[in-house]
Amino acid sequence: MSIIGNRAHRGGRRLLLVTAAVMGLTIVTSTPAYAYIARAYQESDYASVGEDGWTVEVCDMENDGRGVYGVFATDGGGFDVGDPNGSAGGCGNRTSPGLFRVRSVMVCETRPKPPYVDDACGDRVFVPR
Known part of the structure; x- marks a missing residue:
């Protein structure tokens, strides 16, 4: 794999991790506590x-x-x-x-x-x- 392709792959992985973290935070913070x-x-x-x-x-x-x-x-x-x-x-x-x-x-x-x-x-x- 070329250097450019490898960097793009790492950037995609980073984006995926950030997206997953944000979605996890949204799920955790949107769960209602005792109402x-x-x-x-x-x-x-x-x-x-x-x-x-x-x-x-x-x-x-x-x-x-x-x-x-x-x-x-x-x-x-x-x-x-x-x-x-x-x-x-x-x-x-x-x-x-x-x-x-x-x-x-x-x-x-x-x-x-x-x-x-x-x-x-x-x-x-x-x-x-």
Whole structure:
């Protein structure tokens, strides 16, 4: 093969690699993460309600030794969900019990006891109907 032909072949291979990398990046970045309709924060920690109105998620995003839990209100009462592994990878997930959709969400961070201090909670966020 001539020098010119060899260079053209390498250039084609480079173009193919760049194209494959860009397409791979597009596929990775276009994959949707957990889709939510309401999310409440307490500093970096959060609790959210999925698009279906039934699925909830609570994530402890701070390595501070304080647990995190979400408080979810429904038309039939409410329930709490914690992040069982703290700030390690993964979050706490659950589906709303009974036949009730989630109507609001709030996330709280536990405070050491004593001293007897209330847990720190963010603002309650209402789920669009």
